[in-house]
Amino acid sequence: MDDNLFPTKIESKSKSKSVQELVMNNELEPPGNYFYEDGVNGVLDSSLPLLEMPVIDIGRLTSPSTSREEIEKLHSALISCGCFMSINHGITGVFLDQVRSVTAQFFALPMEEKLKYSRAADSTEGYGNDMILSEDQILDWTDRLYHIVSPEDKRQLQLWPEKPEIFREILQEYTTKLKVIVEVVLKAMARSLNLEENCFLDKYGEKKALMMARFNFFPPCPRPDRSLGQKPHADGSAITIVLQDKEVEGLQFLNDDQWFRVPVQLPHALLINVGDHIEVMSNGFFKSPVHRVVTNSERERTSVAVFCTPDPDNDIEPVDGVVSETRPRLYKKMQDYQSKYFQYYQKGRRPIESVKI
Numbered sequence: 001m002d003d004n005l006f007p008t009k010i011e012s013k014s015k016s017k018s019v020q021e022l023v024m025n026n027e028l029e030p031p032g033n034y035f036y037e038d039g040v041n042g043v044l045d046s047s048l049p050l051l052e053m054p055v056i057d058i059g060r061l062t063s064p065s066t067s068r069e070e071i072e073k074l075h076s077a078l079i080s081c082g083c084f085m086s087i088n089h090g091i092t093g094v095f096l097d098q099v100r101s102v103t104a105q106f107f108a109l110p111m112e113e114k115l116k117y118s119r120a121a122d123s124t125e126g127y128g129n130d131m132i133l134s135e136d137q138i139l140d141w142t143d144r145l146y147h148i149v150s151p152e153d154k155r156q157l158q159l160w161p162e163k164p165e166i167f168r169e170i171l172q173e174y175t176t177k178l179k180v181i182v183e184v185v186l187k188a189m190a191r192s193l194n195l196e197e198n199c200f201l202d203k204y205g206e207k208k209a210l211m212m213a214r215f216n217f218f219p220p221c222p223r224p225d226r227s228l229g230q231k232p233h234a235d236g237s238a239i240t241i242v243l244q245d246k247e248v249e250g251l252q253f254l255n256d257d258q259w260f261r262v263p264v265q266l267p268h269a270l271l272i273n274v275g276d277h278i279e280v281m282s283n284g285f286f287k288s289p290v291h292r293v294v295t296n297s298e299r300e301r302t303s304v305a306v307f308c309t310p311d312p313d314n315d316i317e318p319v320d321g322v323v324s325e326t327r328p329r330l331y332k333k334m335q336d337y338q339s340k341y342f343q344y345y346q347k348g349r350r351p352i353e354s355v356k357i
């Protein structure tokens, strides 16, 4: 595999203990490298507003009699917050609960079993937590399992858990089902900007597009006022599809300099957000929203994020039709973007700054 592909290989200083192990040791304070000295802005503020999540019916996006109306709703959702809850997406609640269940079962395995799938020190793929790239980096209070799920020839199956036994089968089936949703959503996004419906999908590249699944596990944290489950970031994908925890909140989006909590309602909806590649291809009409995950001291939380990222061989830049005299081109061509992503992320910086004109 090309070393510049996502997940990227970068020089990493060392690996740290899993967060789960820190919790098992009953440490009352997170170690210093998980600690924001000045606290985490707004985390203890239970009055943070709930985001009024737009709800988009995926079935209505494709039906000729309803698509126009639903596409308008999609357009306003993407302009206002860059994300939405998708319903009627063709995946049953029973299946989504199975995805949640294999996730919980994997993280509940003995450490020895999980470590069989450990990521290498210089790669993000497999089981582990943050790469340590510098001494002053603040780590996320989370353990992860991370896999390329598509294209199939890029899978590293030796890092896919064998326990629970149905894990691989479920992940394979989940990937197949999500591809259908990605196609519908990318076409609808293009139509909502009055563009030719395949213009984003062609750049995304279908067969060689990279889909990466990240299973996130957030153990309870003794100091939720000082640590974050995930630091503020925007995703490097075209779009990301997130299966939220059914009961435990944690995800927050930044909108007009204000953090909003994502409610845990609609347990069988999938949250979809714009990533940096659509921000660039749409010439900034759709923005890739900044979000973070906060921790809590009581309950563990899981989520499964699938990053749907264009074929790395395709040139990604604003498409024809979104650049005009009144709206000049705002982004350069994206080059080697994925290999920059983690280095920026770990420093709390936004990689998209590197392609802004």
Ligand SMILES: O=C(O)CCC(=O)C(=O)O
Pocket: 214, 216, 230, 235, 242, 244, 250, 251, 291, 293, 302, 303, 305
């Ligand atoms: O845990 C979540 O709900 C979101 C996770 C996320 O933003 C990510 O993995 O990039």
Ligand SMILES: [Fe+2]
Pocket: 233, 234, 235, 291, 305
């Ligand atoms: Fe994210």
